[in-house]
Amino acid sequence: MLDFIVRRLIAIVPVLTVVAVFVFLMLRLTPGDPAAVIAGDNATSDQIDDIRAKLGLNEPLWTQFAIWISSILQGDFGESYFFKKTVAELIAQRVEPTLALATCTLIFAVSVSVPVGVLAAYRQGSMFDRVVMGFSVLGFSVPGFVIGYCLIYVFAIELGWLPVQGYTRIGVNFWGFLERMVLPSLTLSVGFIALISRITRASVLEVLNEDYIRTARAKGLSNRVVLMRHALRNAAVPILTVIGLGIAILIGGAVITESVFGLPGLGRLTVEAVLSRDFPTIQTVILMFSVVYVVINLLIDISYTLFDPRIRY
Amino acid sequence: MSATGVKPVLEVRDLTVSLPAGADRPHAVEKVSFTVNPGEIVCLVGESGSGKSVIAFTVMGLLAKALKPTSGEILLEGENVLAANEDRLRELRCTRMSMIFQEPMTALNPVMSCGEQIDEVLSTHTQLDAGERRAKILAILGRVKLPEPERIYASYPHQLSGGQRQRIMIAMALVLDPVLLIADEPTTALDVTTQAEILKLIAELQAGQGTGVLFITHDFGVVAEIAHRVAVLRWGQLVEMGPTEQILSRPGHGYTKMLISSVPSITPQHRGVRKDGITVLRTEKLGKTYSGKAFFQKARVVKAAIDVDLDIRKGETLGIVGESGSGKSTVARCIARLIDPTEGKVFLGDTEIATMSVGKLRPHRRKVQIVFQDPYRSMNPRITVGEFIIEGPMNFGLRKEEALARARKLMETVRLDPNSLDRYPHQFSGGQRQRICIARALAMEPELLIADEAVSALDVSVQKQVLELLDEIRQRLNLAVLFITHDLRVAAQICDYVAVMSKGRVVEYGSAEQVFGAPRDDYTKALFAAAPGRHWEFGKFATA
Known part of the structure; x- marks a missing residue:
């Protein structure tokens, strides 16, 4: 290991x-x-x-x-041409909103898409299944900024439930933070939910045909236990893999979402750096995203062992 | 209580299960009635598609949604399970009726420990606390004769052998002492020695507890070994039913007779003395070692074949028999150079091919052809049978018209309609597909035909036809045949010579008569002793 x-x-x-x-x-x-x-x-x-x-x-x-x-x-990432600060300082300032956005999105997306995918697989061919699969095609195809502006229009401008833009630090005002996280993470989740619910449905469907599911039913277990304990755990590996790959989508999506909602995060930093040809900042941010991506996928690979005892490194 | 004093645990009355529209027949099971008494083992025998598994799944309430029981009753200790709702069925499963399945490799959940999987049964159906459950599980693991119950409890299925997994399944099924055990081909996927142990275990446990067993099988050897009564099914209908001895020796129905006489005898036919034929293939100290190289770890080395010396002459059939993992298929694949041997030599005629480069090997490829086990998966579903047969000869330079003419002739040889060359594999049955595979191999005009478990996936009556066909072709073309099988009965019928393999080595090698008649090696003896129904001469019916 x-x-x-x-x-x-x-x-x-x-x-x-x-x-x-x-x-x-x-x-x-x-x-x-x-x-x-x-x-x-x-x-x-x-x-x-x-x-x-x-x-x-x-x-x-x-x-x-x-x-x-x-x-x-030597640990020196250079000085930004544009912001007149060291890149390290710059990133330290901007990392919190992005981290918060990614975490909220991930939690929200996974907690919605996995149950939805399992249920769709269990009721394959039903109305629920068809609606879910229809929405997932829609979620894939509609660009993030369109979803973002629609949500702003409905929930912030028309209904006035949530603020339009901006960011409050989590340490300053927790409710303010949450209020301002809802719409951005919802926006960023849409594509992610579409992806994960589809994969969950597909891999659970495959597992449901396995002999051990028949055995589980022959033991007199309830459908819920068969589905959650026997099917989902066996379907976990492909789902985890896609979540890992999806981190890349998340990073790309953060750039757009942060711009739409005016979050001062790494995504916006990237856009600003690119527009001003701020070489040191761009280079460092991209290297950092690469490290994050590789490490997250390593963590995902390690997490396989929690779900499947046959996988041993 | 009825007049006889015994109340059956299972009573199936006029059961009809309908197939979805568009199937080849309207009913999967039609008006079937039978009973299973306490302490009795009833075998349901039939070929594939006879409806035997459908009956089992109907009793458990586990039928696929497309199949619907349309009439009849299934009484489990008097309670009609067809009328029971889903909750009641769940209560009955594993408490009153249990089921074990064919494939122990896939029937257990790979991501849960064996102990946990048995524990689920207890926590679902009983009020026992964790300690009591654990004690009960360890006790049942002991009863199914698994060594070190504590270790097995914590093991995952992939850490156990096929036989051990089937014991786990049996433990799971019997932990709550159900009155009925349904066993759906529980030993079909197991090696013959393991099969003998599992059959013995099932018989012991059910006799001890008075459990009624509904045992589903296609194997008359197993029937002779374990059944008290036998029900023969064909196309969803009950052909006849009676005590085992009566069905096997005095069957009343023509179909039963045909089925039983198709079972190959374990006594080899007298094949005459060895002719001085030309040696087609000879191996010298052939060996294959697999080594998994790891970066930091010690390399894992598996010796799949060690020092294998064999020879086959023109017009002869050499059988390699052995259990799974014995190396028999490895040897066949080395001979065909589908994999590269790591030691020793393979002579095809006078040419040494074991170490020959791939480029030079190409012209020799034609001379060795293989027919594989599974006719459903060894044909490309998207090309026609004709293309499938002529692809090889055309690859070696034959013109299309000539190749097609050859294919037509070969279709006649394997007794199929030459006009069906433009059809696709799914339009043929399993036996027909295997004939097509044989025709494909013959189209290359090989010197050596390798049949790797070529009849193992076929029903016994079809198996008999294919075996006869293979033998006839061997005689007519004076072909050398290497026949790989785990089935001793098949080997006894088709082989001139037999090599018995175990753990990569040939432990006994001689004429079929000698090996079967007077085995010398202990392993061979054990193998023969485990063959189910070996004392029974199938097909020698008593005249009524």
Whole structure:
């Protein structure tokens, strides 16, 4: 087991290397000059050159890369071109809303989609099943910002139940925090619920045909026990896998959702950094997302062992 | 109490179960009546599709939704279970009637420990506290003769063998002493020695508790071994019923007679002395070792075949018999080079093929052809039978018209209609598909035909036909045949020579007459001793 974790952690290194090279090159090979953005509209080309030199952007590509990597290895993520702060500070400021959004979304999505998927599988072909599957197609296809604006219109503007935008820190006012989390996490959940309920339904359906389900029924167990104790636990591995992969959707969705609801999180930071060609910030945020993604999937893989005794690393 | 003083535990009266519209017949089961008395084992015998499992599932109330009991009664100690609601049925399951299934490998929940799974029965149906439940479970694990009940309690199904899992199933079924046990082919998936143990266990437990057993099987060997009374089913109808001895030796119905005479005899036929034929295939110290390489861990090494020396001559059938995991299929696959042997040599004629490179091997591939076990899964469902047969010869350069002409001829050889070449596999029955697989193998004009459990998935009457066909083809084409089987009766009937394998080694090798008549090795002796119904000469009916 320890063996497995160590190997998987070592495997993060090549993943991050590829991501680092890719992000670095993408930023430098696409048009758009951070120096020009910083200098503003009225700058002369000399001023821009000056700024370029100060930022080290005139160095050959590989030198820039080497400098960046070596400073990262020393724990220095650089200074933002745009925000005039170190990237580390910047991220520390912005991490809470995103973490809160992701956690609320995950809890909400899983607690809705898994029971719904199980029930849909149990009542395969029923009205309930068809409605759920219909909604899941809808949930996949409607873009997040459309859902977001619709929710704002209905619940914030027309009904006035919830605030339109903004963020309250969890430590400052818990109710305010919750009020402002409801709509964003609902928005972000929609796609996630569609995905997980579909997979839950499919894998429970498959398990329901297994011989041991017949055995469980032959023991005189109630339908609820058969479904929750015997079917769901055996169907857990594919569901967990999709939840893990879905974290990527969550990260992508956070960028849009935070913009719609004006949450000062990492998603918005990413958008702002990209628009202002803030290289150090973009690079660090993307590297960080990669680490989070790999680690979460490692945790998911480890969690398999809790559900299936046959899986041993 | 009736006049005889015995009240049956199960009484099935005029039971009819209808099939959904569009099925090949209107009823899965039609007007079937029989009884099971306390302490009695009643065997329901029939071929696939006879409705025997449907009856079992109807009694348990576990029928698939598409099937509906339309008339009749099923009385469990006088209570009509067809009229019982779902809650009442749940109460009855495992307390009054229990069921064990064919596949012990899949019948247990893989993510729950065996103890927990038995515990569920007790916590659902009794008021016992945790300690009492545990004591009761350990006691029943002891009664089904599982070693170290404490360890088994905590084990997961995948940590146990097939026989042990079936014991867990039996323990689960009998822990609350039900009056009726339904056993649906409980030993079919097990090796012959394990089967003998499980049959013995079931008989002992039911005799001890006076449990009535409804035992479903297709195997007359098992019937002869365990049944008190036998009911023969065909197409959902009860053909005849009576005491075992009477049914086996004086069957009244033609179908029963046909079925029983199809059971291959365990006494080998006299095949004559060995002809001086040309050796088609010879192996020398053939071995296959599987090693799983792990990064940090010690590599796991499994020796699937060790020092196997065999030879087959033209016109001869060599059988390899053994239990699962004995290495018999590994040897066949090595010979066909479907997998690469790790040691030793394989001579095809004079050519050594064990170490030959894949490119050079290609022309030799034609000479060795295999017919696999499951005719349902070894054919591509999306290509026609004709394409299936001609694909191989065309791959070796035959023109399409010639290949088709050959396919037509071969369809006649395997006694199928040559005009059905443009049909798809699902339009044929299992036996017909296996004939098509044989035709496909023959289309390559092989020197060696390997039949890997080729008749094991077939009903006994169909099995007999396919075996006769194979033997006839062998004679006519003077073909060398390697016949892999776990079924001693089949081996006795079709093989000139027999190699008995155990744990990767050939433990006994000789003519079928010698191996079956006077086995020398202890393992072979144990194997034969375990064969169900070995004392019974099937098909020698007494004249009434």
